[in-house]
Amino acid sequence: MSQVPDDLRYSKDHEWVRDNGDGTVTVGITDHAQAALGDLVFVEVPETGRQIAAGDACAVVESVKAASDVYSPLAGEVTAINEALGDAPESINDDPYGEGWIYQMRPSDPGAVAALMDAAAYRALIESE
Amino acid sequence: MGSQTPLFAEHLALGARIVPFAGWDMPLHYGSQLAEHLAVRAGAGMFDVSHMLPVDLAGTSVLPFLRRLLANDAARLKDPGKALYGCLLNPEGGVIDDLILYYLGPERYRAVVNAATAEKDLAWMRGQAAGAELEIRPRRDLAMIAVQGPEARAKTAPLLPAALRDRAPALAPFFAAEGGDWLVARTGYTGEDGFEVLCPGAEAPGLWRGLLAAGVSPCGLGARDTLRLEAGMNLYGQDMDESTSPLAAGLGWTIAWEPTERDFIGRAGLEAERQAGGLPDFVGLVLTGRGVLRPHQRVFADGREVGEVTSGGFAPSLDRSIALARVAPGTGPECAVEIRGKAVPARVVKPPFVRQGEPLIVLD
Structure with missing residues (x-):
């Protein structure tokens, strides 16, 4: 069974969002998503400073099998990227909610985070798939 | 739900991620495709390839039939057990399928064809064989396990039936030995040494478990694809198909142009293509x-x-x-x-x- 930490928010496209409490959030893909993709071998991250809209394809994760877009769960500005993924894309497989984070952003609407799915709703989503 | 091989329960027990492939439910990987790939390069891995179809061809007309059917020349198979890789072409020279042909004995051959093209190949073979003294027998009763890697042969040989246990280790590359309904061949699709073993479906789980106990890693279709790509081997439907000739797919070496009087299907198309140049x-x-x-x-x-x-x-x-x-x-x-x-x-x-x-x- 996939891990779905209670303290995170989730999108229907299988991204997770952590509220950092300082006006920024961290974004990655869920354990369920990494397991479905298989071994990751390449990650393309957005540029710091880029303005993205909710639903924008802002990163790409490539597994041995295929390339998949990562859709931004929120609108805002990219404030940091996980440079370590360049040499270690497998971090997303090994630790999707920790070392495998993809980018940080400052949401233009701070209230939008709370509007995302909570863990219970996300668990229900992946069970229904 | 697709067809299942005799090893399907083994795949589930090992936690395989099952995916649909050419009408079959097949293992993509058992956890990590990368680890499976590297296990084959460093030790030994095994693949359930029972979705591929063995087709037995026998009869007094079988050799002339095969010499017309394949762009490679079955007459090159002089020693029993010898195998040959070749293409089945349409009259224009496009590739209907690629296959391995084993020479089992006088007037007896076995072709192993791809799963996705199996029914098309059978229909094509039967159409071309009309009127010939020839039996074409699909062997859905057989399972096939490919054991590949530097340790593959040593780990497989002790698990074979007594009649093959001594003969298998002595096989030269691209040779096979037959014992009853078992066939062990020193062939593969990974660029490593190893065996491909055909056996009755009911006996396949026993062999699979024996290999597992011997430390052979179960590997899925994902690793099979990255291994064959590294080995520079073509995949039918991706690197060539009915609109591509072997000359445009790096398979010119599988065309037996000599003797010139051998009139195989597709020959005229290939000759025209070669003459036109610019391939x-x-x-x-x-x-x-x-x-x-x-x-x-x-x-x-x-x-x-x-x-x-x-x-x-x-x-x-x-x-x-x-x-x-x-x-x-x-x-x-x-x-x-x-x-x-x-x-x-x-x-x-x-x-x-x-x-x-x-x-x-x-x-x-």
Whole structure:
């Protein structure tokens, strides 16, 4: 069974969002998503400073099998990227909610985070798939 | 739900991720495709390839039939047990399928064809055989396990029936030995040494478990694809199909032009194509920039489009991306591949990329 930490928010496209409490959030893909993709071998991250809209394809994760877009769960500005993924894309497989984070952003609407799915709703989503 | 091989329950017990493939429910991987790939290069891995179809061909007309059916020449198989790789062509010279043909004994052969094309191949063979003294018998009763890697033969031999236990280790590459309904062949699709073992479906789980107990890693279709790509081996439906001739897919070496009087199906088409000239090069690519090569990406050289990737992916043994590609003659050594709208530099190389565990591609 996939891990779905209670303290995170989730999108229907299988991204997770952590509220950092300082006006920024961290974004990655869920354990369920990494397991479905298989071994990751390449990650393309957005540029710091880029303005993205909710639903924008802002990163790409490539597994041995295929390339998949990562859709931004929120609108805002990219404030940091996980440079370590360049040499270690497998971090997303090994630790999707920790070392495998993809980018940080400052949401233009701070209230939008709370509007995302909570863990219970996300668990229900992946069970229904 | 698709068809299931006699090993389906074994795959589930091992936690395989099952995917639909050519009408079959097959294991994609058992946890990590990368680990499975590397296990084959370093030790031994096993693959359930029971979805492929063995077809037994026998009768007094079988050799003339096969010499007409295949672009490679079955008459080259003089010693019992010898195997031959070749293509089944349509009259235009397009590839209906690629297969391995085993010479079992006088007037007895076995072809092993791809799962996705099995019914098409059978219908084609039967149509071509009309009126000939010949029996064409699909062997859905047989399972097939490929055991591949430097330790594969040593780990497999003790698990074979007594009649094959001593003969199997003595097999030369591309030879097979038959014992009852078992056939063990020193062939494969990974670029490593190993065996492909055909046996009655009911006996396959016992062999599978014995191999598992001997430390052979179960490997899925995912690793099978990255291993064959590193080995520079073509995949039917991706690198060639009915609209592609073997000459445009790096398979010219499988066409037996001599003797010139052998009139195989597709010969006229191939000769016309060869005479017309300007055939594309079928090459290997190594991505020197960042990213992953995938089928159908466009290849550019000197600012113009010169072809496309036919098979591409990440090469675990090289820790970079590689591909097979069909490009304009003379392309290289430098080119670029379009990945998500960006031109990423790549180098044209001659496959294979990896053989017997050793990388053959050196980039400075």
